[in-house]
Structures are given as C-alpha cells and as structure tokens.
Amino acid sequence: MNCDLIAPHYWWIERLGMGRTLERRRRWFLPQLGNARRALVLGDGDGRFLRELLRRHSDVRADYVDLSRRMLELARQKAGADRVNYQQADARTLDLPRDEYDLIATHFFFDCFGPNELEALIARVADAAKPGVQWIVSEFRTANIPARLLVRALYLFFGITTGLKTRKLADHRPILQSHGFRLTGASHSRGGLVVSELWKR
DSSP, rough: OOOTTTTTHHHHHHHHTTTEEEHHHHHTGGGTTTTTOOOEEESTSSSHHHHHHHHHHOOOEEEEEOOOHHHHHHHHHHSSSSTTEEEEOOTTTTOOTTEEEEEEEEEEEEGOOHHHHHHHHHHHHHHEEEEEEEEEEEEEEOOOOOHHHHHHHHHHHHHHHOOOOOOOOOOOHHHHHHHOOEEEEEEEEETTTEEEEEEEE
C-alpha cells in the first residue's frame, strides 16, 4: 500500500485510535538487540522506530524501505541520513543482497499481504539474512470477536485511503518457522490484540 495521502497525519491517527500501544510494541525488543550492525527496516512508515534504533544502537547502519515517498521524507527528517540508506521501493520486488543483515524489523507490515505474497516476501528477506539474525515483528492478532471487528475496520480504512487490497491477516508464524526462525520472545497488549515478537535463526 502507498501511504502518501495519509503520511502527514498518520501519527495522530494512530495515537487517536490506539494511544501509545503501537509505539510501545515497536520499541519493545530494542534493548535486546545486542550487537546488531546491519539492519533492514521494511515499511516503518514515518521513522519513529528507526530513530530509536539508531539512538540506542550507535553502530547500526540501516537500509530503510518504504513504498511511500512522503513516509520516506518524514523518516529522513526524524532519523537523519548519516547511517541510513533510504529506498522507495516495493519490498516484494526489491533486489536484496544475500547474507547481509543481522537485524530485520517489520512493524505492522505483514498485515499488508495475503498468504502467498507473505510467503514469497519472507523467503526473499530470509535469503538476505546472516546466520544468527534477529527479526522483530509487531502485528495484530484476531483472537476474539472485538479484535476481529477492529482489524476489519482497519482494513476498510486503509483500503479506502491507501488502496490496500488485503482484507484478512495472514499468519506469519508458520512461514517464519519454515525458514528456520524460532520465536524467542513475545509480548502482548490490549488483551492480545497487538503483539511484539522476537525471532532468531
């Protein structure tokens, strides 16, 4: 999806709908990233996570990929360009180097893809990962009726404002496991509606 239309307003739309919950989910595992040096950050929007990543880990260099030109501009304003390579690209077709990254971050990004697209995306990104890579995932869950209704409403909103075609969450967990990743940590908010996960391979 392309968030150019809503990019300047995204932070307050998020804050109005979810308070600081999504912000906390993005940052949850930052203290546990150890000696990460090369990061791939996909679809981070306006760069709030990227800014914190660079602030907390002074040796990290990041490739930051987003389809939205305006989101990239906002991220550059927040995080600067000293240790970041900004790329306006579709993650599904982006040419990634092999065995390059020891940290991958995808926050509220997997929900943009159907199962087949997500399988192909994770396979491509996994090929770009070094041994011992850590992968941070933040995502929604639909474990109960209120959560399903809220996620359905979010899909409707983003379908109208960004052209997003996906209408249902795909389960990324078995796909990551099939590529050799294991879940080493998880934390939930809002009664399980939102989860932060740390995966390693």
